[in-house]
Amino acid sequence: MNQLVLIVGSGLITAALLAVAGVGFTLQFSVTNVLNIAYGSVMGAAAFAAYEVNKAGANLWVSGLVAAATGAMLSLAMNRGVFKPFERRRAGVFTLIILSLAISLILDNVVLMVGGPFFFSYKQLGQASVRIAGVGFPPSQVFIVGAAVVLMFAVHAMQKWTKLGKAMRATATNPELAKASGVRTGLVIDLAWLISGALCGLAGLFMGIIVGAFNASTGSSFLVPIIAAVVLGGIGESYGAMLGALTIGLVSEAAASIAGVSALKQLVAFAILIGMLLLRPQGIMSGTAAQRGLVR
Amino acid sequence: MSVATGWEFVAITMLVYLGVNLIACLGLNLQYGTAGVLNFAFIVFQAAGAYVAALFAVGPSSSSGGFQTYVGGWDFPFPLPWLVATITGAVIAVPIGLVGLRRLRSDYQAMVMLVVSLIATTVVVSFPGFLNGSAGIALVPPPLGTLLNPISVQYGWLYVGLTAVCCMVVFVLVSALARSPLGRNWRAMRENEAVAIAVGLDVNRLRMLVFVVGGAIAALSGAVLVDFISAWSPDAWLYPETFAFFTALIVGGLGNSMGALIGAVLVPTLLLEGVTLLPTFANPTVSLGLQWVVIGVVIIAFLWFRPQGIVPERKTVIAPPDNTAAALATGHKAQEAG
Numbered sequence: 001m002n003q004l005v006l007i008v009g010s011g012l013i014t015a016a017l018l019a020v021a022g023v024g025f026t027l028q029f030s031v032t033n034v035l036n037i038a039y040g041s042v043m044g045a046a047a048f049a050a051y052e053v054n055k056a057g058a059n060l061w062v063s064g065l066v067a068a069a070t071g072a073m074l075s076l077a078m079n080r081g082v083f084k085p086f087e088r089r090r091a092g093v094f095t096l097i098i099l100s101l102a103i104s105l106i107l108d109n110v111v112l113m114v115g116g117p118f119f120f121s122y123k124q125l126g127q128a129s130v131r132i133a134g135v136g137f138p139p140s141q142v143f144i145v146g147a148a149v150v151l152m153f154a155v156h157a158m159q160k161w162t163k164l165g166k167a168m169r170a171t172a173t174n175p176e177l178a179k180a181s182g183v184r185t186g187l188v189i190d191l192a193w194l195i196s197g198a199l200c201g202l203a204g205l206f207m208g209i210i211v212g213a214f215n216a217s218t219g220s221s222f223l224v225p226i227i228a229a230v231v232l233g234g235i236g237e238s239y240g241a242m243l244g245a246l247t248i249g250l251v252s253e254a255a256a257s258i259a260g261v262s263a264l265k266q267l268v269a270f271a272i273l274i275g276m277l278l279l280r281p282q283g284i285m286s287g288t289a290a291q292r293g294l295v296r
Numbered sequence: 297m298s299v300a301t302g303w304e305f306v307a308i309t310m311l312v313y314l315g316v317n318l319i320a321c322l323g324l325n326l327q328y329g330t331a332g333v334l335n336f337a338f339i340v341f342q343a344a345g346a347y348v349a350a351l352f353a354v355g356p357s358s359s360s361g362g363f364q365t366y367v368g369g370w371d372f373p374f375p376l377p378w379l380v381a382t383i384t385g386a387v388i389a390v391p392i393g394l395v396g397l398r399r400l401r402s403d404y405q406a407m408v409m410l411v412v413s414l415i416a417t418t419v420v421v422s423f424p425g426f427l428n429g430s431a432g433i434a435l436v437p438p439p440l441g442t443l444l445n446p447i448s449v450q451y452g453w454l455y456v457g458l459t460a461v462c463c464m465v466v467f468v469l470v471s472a473l474a475r476s477p478l479g480r481n482w483r484a485m486r487e488n489e490a491v492a493i494a495v496g497l498d499v500n501r502l503r504m505l506v507f508v509v510g511g512a513i514a515a516l517s518g519a520v521l522v523d524f525i526s527a528w529s530p531d532a533w534l535y536p537e538t539f540a541f542f543t544a545l546i547v548g549g550l551g552n553s554m555g556a557l558i559g560a561v562l563v564p565t566l567l568l569e570g571v572t573l574l575p576t577f578a579n580p581t582v583s584l585g586l587q588w589v590v591i592g593v594v595i596i597a598f599l600w601f602r603p604q605g606i607v608p609e610r611k612t613v614i615a616p617p618d619n620t621a622a623a624l625a626t627g628h629k630a631q632e633a634g
Contacts, residue, residue, distance in 0.1 A: 035404065094334060097403040097407065098546075102591075102593075105589070105592040110589060112584070117581045223410075277395055277398065294400060
């Protein structure tokens with residue numbers, strides 16, 4: 001019983017991180033059509049920025065705001081400074097992915113140069129534990145699960161019920177038609193970078209809290225489980241990313257806990273990803289992948 | 297016999313690194329420059345070659361007295377480890393190709409390959425019994441080390457010669473392949489896949505073929521490198537290393553061997569290795585970080601200002617063969633007669 005609670009609890013905590021990160025990644029891709037390899041590095045940079053203000057004495061709420069703002073501003077700057085100019089020149093998808101990898105290297109190494117080759121940990125996480133069905137969980141991690149649920153509902157509400165959400169979905173489906181129908185696609189794309197970047201930044205903070213200690217390359221190492229969650233659910237699909245995150249979080253925790261080998265966690269995510277790529281590379285919800293011709 | 301010191305040591309080191317990087321760039325250029333196949337997991341093939349060459353030279357794990365653990369371990373005579381490594385590169389290209397070369401949009405494919413590279417690193421680090429984990433395999437004996445004195449300057453130059461021979465073999469091979477009908481098919485696939493399929497080319501086979509040949513070349517580069525530096529660990533083949541080779545090709549110029557040579561000299565050799573031989577101007581973390589920042593900036597700048605690279609690929613114009621001209625001529629006559 002206790003083991004089951006532990007598995008579900010840890011699984012939900014992992015899933016919460018992957019869901020926030022995955023929804024940001026997939027939203028970015030669906031609206032902007034850029035597969036942003038630098039996503040993990042932006043997470044890392046935001047986690048580091050939050051660490052700096054946290055070290056200076058700010059509490060985790062303020063640190064969270066800083067993380068979200070860092071992620072949003074970095075993402076917007078990437079679009080305005082690099083992706084948009086290249087897209088105007090009709091650069092191919094390969095050029096764009098190489099650019100995102102270049103940005104990823106630059107970000108990781110700027111953090112390395114500024115922060116040094118050290119591991120960073122947040123302060124004021126609280127030492128007490130929340131007991132759920134007899135198993136203790138750190139309160140900050142329980143909070144992350146709650147925050148993820150709120151964020152997922154907010155993304156859902158935005159996409160479903162706001163004018164911006166409608167405009168985003170229109171831009172994602174057919175940018176030319178959206179433009180012709182009066183949607184200011186340039187603005188919508190900028191806002192998509194801002195919102196997905198903010199989610200990415202928050203995911204960075206959550207990552208820092210969950211792993212306990214992170215360094216300059218921890219963010220980019222999270223790219224694989226994020227991509228696994230996104231590809232499993234179906235790339236470009238927000239609900240798919242949530243579903244994928246939940247599956248990977250629970251399955252990997254269960255496998256690691258039952259076998260008693262923690263390295264298994266990552267390997268299960270890898271196995272799911274590779275199996276999915278072999279059997280159904282468009283993912284469970286295949287709408288965006290089919291529409292973009294990702295899988296021919 | 298004198299021990300290699302001073303400028304000779306630097307020259308030998310730089311030349312061997314240049315040779316290794318040139319072999320790797322020629323292999324990657326065949327895959328991406330000629331055939332248009334994106335292989336963001338390229339470094340995994342170099343790593344596999346290095347590990348296999350090390351395993352086939354270092355002797356069994358137990359002989360090191362618990363200093364390092366790995367699977368297998370033999371002490372085969374010199375050319376065999378390099379040969380086995382090269383074959384391994386070709387063999388592992390098949391399963392990796394099956395996962396990564398599915399008919400995916402090219403950026404999606406690139407992302408999948410990057411993920412393969414990240415997975416490979418994590419697997420090696422997570423299972424220390426497999427290839428000695430993050431510490432890596434050390435004390436790889438130098439080739440012919442029992443017959444010759446491996447710390448002599450003559451040995452160093454001999455190694456440079458061996459590397460040069462490998463470069464020549466790879467150069468002749470990729471040049472022949474690029475000129476062959478197979479090379480033309482690869483370029484056709486690169487330029488327009490739909491048309492290539494329409495004229496009856498089996499693009500899946502073409503893609504897998506270039507993946508296997510390029511994988512073998514990458515593995516050879518790893519074997520040459522590991523026997524020179526005598527150690528190999530996951531730090532040597534993190535995914536940004538693949539990116540350094542891509543940068544080299546884009547800077548030098550895609551799709552031609554001269555471009556690959558210039559790129560190999562400038563990016564992985566001078567910028568990544570050469571800088572480490574200079575007296576340090578800042579603390580090691582800052583200079584290491586700065587190298588990669590510079591690489592990132594260089595690639596963005598080249599893609600913006602000179603996407604064709606320093607040496608652009610020459611357009612190959614293929615003259616119609618004589619019989620075509622003759623057939624046209626006879627067709628013409630037949631029309632006149634009719």
